[in-house]
Amino acid sequence: MTPRIGIIPGDPSGIGPELTAKLMAAEGIREAAEILLIGDRCVLEQGMRQAGVDHALVPVDPGDWHAPSDGIAWHETETIAASEIEVAVESAASGRSVLATMDRALELLQAGHIDGLVFAPFNKAAMHMAGLAHADELHHMGEWLGVTGYLSELNVLDGMWTSRTTSHIALRDVADAITPERLEEAVDLIDRTLRRSGIARPRISVAALNPHAGDGGNFGREEIEVLRPAIEAMQKRQMPVDGPWPSDTVFLKLRDREIDAVVTMYHDQGQIALKLMGFERGVTVQGGLPYPVATPAHGTAFDIAGQGRARVDAMRQAFDIACDMVANWQ
Known part of the structure; x- marks a missing residue:
């Protein structure tokens, strides 16, 4: 069975949108899994501009979707306006975007519309500015999904x-x-x-x-x-x-x-x-969740955000690990 992997672009102010665009352009990605991008058009298009690539975003119904032949399947969210995005700046607006996009992805996991999730880097300070009640995103996800274990x-x-x-x-x-x-x-x-x-x-x-x-x-x-x-x-x-x-x-x-x-x-x-x-290659797996969830271990890299310099190695490894975990999940 081909894995169905959801991908969210992370903090709009960091390198996440650029990494997402670069991942979609990487060799073998679309053959390895059916991919559903989950995010705002302005954030994804910003990432494409930063990465110097162009992908066709094909809107799909997340309850009944398949990877299209003429672009990338996309579930649209509306969490932040383009005018609110401040590149390389921690902001409550970007933090709210992250929390809303993450929660939507968790809904899709619970509903069985995707098998695993890869997220580009979050900024914890921005998330706390936006109201994150936990020390990190893992424990937010755990509470959201009703996990009581370790x-x-x-x-x-x-x-x-x-x-x-x-x-x-x-x-x-x-x-x-x-x-x-x-x-x-x-x-x-x-x-x-x-x-x-x-x-x-x-x-x-x-x-x-x-x-x-x-x-x-x-x-x-x-x-x-x-x-x-x-x-x-x-x-x-x-x-x-x-x-x-x-x-x-x-x-x-x-x-x-x-x-x-x-x-x-x-x-x-x-x-x-x-x-x-x-x-530049490390990955964090969110251990203990009932679904495979992985992300680059590095942060939002505000020092190079918006410059087209972000390396996609860790994002690619996170994607590969999520695919392997879907294939072996029991």
Whole structure:
């Protein structure tokens, strides 16, 4: 079955509209999936001008649509006027556009009109200016879709995956937030997501919290009292996980493809490693949602917005991962 992928252009003030236009011009995209663009005409046309490409937008009924031969299927929204778009500026108007377009895409996912979603970068500050009540878009999506289970962003680069035991919290609060239950949820989530992306037998390692994995308790006891017992309990249940490994070496195992994923203890522990290896190609998968949702891991890049310089690599990888997840979703 050909995946049906919805794509929204992200923050109108950033590089999202340009990336969307460039993705539509990339080789093999329209053969890989039926694509439904979801967004305002002025935003999509702005992206085409920035990218120096021209696509025919073909209006379709989102309840009964197929990819047309003479253009790109398009579900129109009306969330922002062209005069309200300030390129390279955080604004409540752009934030409202993002929230409205995202919610419409979630409606289409719930109704079964699309199988997966790819969104160009959002700007959290603009979304909060517009009334976002959560720390990030993942938890907004989770509440909107009625998800009660564990949610966490998963980061992907060239087939290397990371998940987080804790995420958007202060570093001083991390140690207290790490519990056996939280670690097990993080391992289980990335295990399920890897299988849904086509990896039948995932290999997962856990990063330690403390230097040298605590050095036998000299530099902290979280590895002894929390992490190792939780990992051993998961291994007894045949979960494919090992560790805890010192975080300054575990990513070498990931880079060398000895493992498929690292479960980190906090946000930057995994982000720094993957972004150093390929900032312009990284992807964030919205883990724990009932549908495949992916986005570039980089931001709205206001420093180059509107200049036609944005690289489409991460947007393409997000699209490819969404297609793979649709194909393997169970």
